[in-house]
Amino acid sequence: xxxxxxxxxxxxxxxxVDVFKDQYKVTSDFLAGSINTNxxxxxxxxxxxxxxxxITVARGTGGVTINRPLSEISFYDVYQxxxxxxxxxxxxxxxxxxxxxxxxxxxxKLLDGKLKSIQNAMEDExxxxxxxxxxxxxxELLEKEE
Amino acid sequence: xxxxxxxxxxxxxxxxVDVFKDQYKVTSDFLAGSINTNxxxxxxxxxxxxxxxxITVARGTGGVTINRPLSEISFYDVYQxxxxxxxxxxxxxxxxxxxxxxxxxxxxKLLDGKLKSIQNAMEDExxxxxxxxxxxxxxELLEKEE
DNA sequence: TGAGAAGTAACCATTGAAATTACAGCAGGT
DNA sequence: ACCTGCTGTAATTTCAATGGTTACTTCTCA
Numbered sequence: 001x002x003x004x005x006x007x008x009x010x011x012x013x014x015x016x017v018d019v020f021k022d023q024y025k026v027t028s029d030f031l032a033g034s035i036n037t038n039x040x041x042x043x044x045x046x047x048x049x050x051x052x053x054x055i056t057v058a059r060g061t062g063g064v065t066i067n068r069p070l071s072e073i074s075f076y077d078v079y080q081x082x083x084x085x086x087x088x089x090x091x092x093x094x095x096x097x098x099x100x101x102x103x104x105x106x107x108x109k110l111l112d113g114k115l116k117s118i119q120n121a122m123e124d125e126x127x128x129x130x131x132x133x134x135x136x137x138x139x140e141l142l143e144k145e146e
Numbered sequence: 147x148x149x150x151x152x153x154x155x156x157x158x159x160x161x162x163v164d165v166f167k168d169q170y171k172v173t174s175d176f177l178a179g180s181i182n183t184n185x186x187x188x189x190x191x192x193x194x195x196x197x198x199x200x201i202t203v204a205r206g207t208g209g210v211t212i213n214r215p216l217s218e219i220s221f222y223d224v225y226q227x228x229x230x231x232x233x234x235x236x237x238x239x240x241x242x243x244x245x246x247x248x249x250x251x252x253x254x255k256l257l258d259g260k261l262k263s264i265q266n267a268m269e270d271e272x273x274x275x276x277x278x279x280x281x282x283x284x285x286e287l288l289e290k291e292e
Numbered sequence: 293t294g295a296g297a298a299g300t301a302a303c304c305a306t307t308g309a310a311a312t313t314a315c316a317g318c319a320g321g322t
Numbered sequence: 323a324c325c326t327g328c329t330g331t332a333a334t335t336t337c338a339a340t341g342g343t344t345a346c347t348t349c350t351c352a
Contacts, residue, residue: 001150001229001308002238004340009240011257016249027297034247035240038342043298060350062297075264083147092148094155094181094310101180103162106287111157114275118221121271125264134256141252147339150309173328184311189329206319208328240341299348304341311336318329 006082009035010045014078015134017055017064025063045082052081070135076126090119149229155181156191156224161280163201163210171209191228198227216281222272236265 016034017026024030028042035042046064049055054073056065066073093111097104162180163172170176174185174192181188192210195201200219202211212219239257243250 001147002231003236004147005238005240006340008237008253008257008261012240012243012249012253015253015256016247019249025297029297034244034250036242036244036250037240039298040300040343041341043300047299057298058350059298059348060296062350075260085148090149091154092151094151094158094183096182097158098180098182101162102288102291103158103165103284104180104182106284106291107154107158107161109287110161110280110283111154114221114279115154118268118271118275122264122268125267129260129264133260137256138249138252141255142248145248145252152309171328175328185329186312186331187310189331193330203329204319205317205329206327208319293352295350295352297349299346301346302344304343306342307338307340309337309339312334314331314333316330316332318327320326322323322325 003083006045006048007079009037009041010049010078010082011075011134013042013045013049013064014066014073014131015138017066018070018131018135019138021065025061027062027064031064048081049078052077054078054081066131070131073131074127075129076123079123079126089115090122091115152191152228153225155183155187156195156228157221157280159188159191159195159210160212160219160224160277161284163212164216164277164281165284167211171207173208173210177210194227195224198223200224200227212277216277219277220273221275222269225269225272235261236268237261 012035013031016031020026020030028039028046031042032039046055046057050057053067054077055067057063058065091111093108097107099105158181159177162177166172166176174188177188178185192201192203196203199213200223201213203209204211237257239254243253245251
């Protein structure tokens with residue numbers, strides 16, 4: 001099982017907006033062209049990002065702007081805006097284990113803390129990266145191309 | 147998106163085998179009763195675990211035994227046995243970004259390392275927990291019940 | 293007011309998870 | 323040698339989520 005491509009698409013969107021914001025008006029069609037998908041898919045993701053106050057999408061005229069300095073938007077912020085994780089739990093349990101079994105009625109108490117710490121390890125690492133890292137990383141890559 | 151319940155079910159299975167191995171023959175029906183699911187689901191998971199050499203399932207007579215000391219089976223071992231992650235990559239990309247776009251043709255180079263480190267953070271944390279922790283944890287919980 | 297763009301509803305196809313039924317194959321007890 | 327209980331596994335079904343697509347409404351600016 002994988003985390004849906006919407007997360008990496010969102011990072012792709014931010015990178016595009018950052019790179020092209022001065023040369024082009026960055027619209028959903030423009031982004032769909034770079035990512036090679038459908039504009040409606042992009043709009044749905046843009047909608048999630050703007051509900052999380054990370055970006056502003058101009059109605060009518062079109063175009064995306066980023067609401068905060070790049071260094072103040074982490075991968076985790078993007079992840080949270082995009083992934084509708086149930087209860088915020090990464091790990092899924094089989095519902096309704098048997099309460100008459102000593103193991104069944106205690107399995108949550110046994111596992112919850114440990115699983116949470118695994119999830120936290122991942123999320124904490126996500127907090128270490130920001131869109132500013134994407135900015136500098138992309139600059140380097142583009143220089144190398146020349 | 148969540149990691150499938152097969153992982154937590156597998157941990158539940160190990161706990162049951164450990165707790166009940168001396169009192170009962172632990173069969174797929176027995177396990178299905180504790181977890182409250184279908185025996186065939188259990189057998190599929192048992193099949194994955196035995197292919198990974200973590201357990202042995204007795205044909206004919208039935209019953210599950212764990213192949214190694216509990217302290218030598220980590221959550222990560224179980225996770226790897228259970229989750230058929232494509233290429234081992236936790237994060238999914240949208241296929242075929244536009245190679246004519248400077249961002250599109252560099253997005254993988256830009257993100258791959260960072261995403262890998264996030265995945266590694268999770269997997270490393272998984273390696274910190276073993277079935278021995280489940281054994282001691284469950285003992286504590288059962289004592290409290292009395 | 294018209295053009296371009298976002299918002300969104302309504303579909304559809306595909307995929308994977310989980311459940312279920314059915315049956316063949318195996319091993320131990322009698 | 324057979325019966326019983328259990329595993330292995332195929333086939334099917336249901337359900338939800340993802341991703342794609344079309345179509346239409348709404349908005350803003352020139």
